[in-house]
């Protein structure tokens with residue numbers, strides 16, 4: 001379901017008055033087609049890789065669609081997340097063809 005593509009950008013964080021750190025993740029799926037709050041999503045953080053992958057449940061069914069964000073964590077994954085597109089307006093999605101074409105060459109060695 002997931003691969004080891006490079007992150008689209010960093011996770012944004014918000015701090016509450018109580019000092020709690022909340023992760024802010026995009027409210028719209030990477031394909032731009034769905035509201036994640038409406039269709040649902042899967043957020044899977046990997047501390048080992050330092051990223052969180054956010055998959056759209058609606059796009060997840062279609063293997064040809066690049067359906068998940070990869071965002072770089074700073075420090076431990078936050079305990080709670082909020083959906084907000086605002087911090088991500090400037091982020092350019094790194095669209096990858098799910099069948100492998102379009103991956104950076106160093107990650108996709110050609111057969112000789």
Ligand SMILES: [Zn+2]
Pocket residue numbers: 029030031032033034056057058059060067
């Ligand atoms: Zn979607």
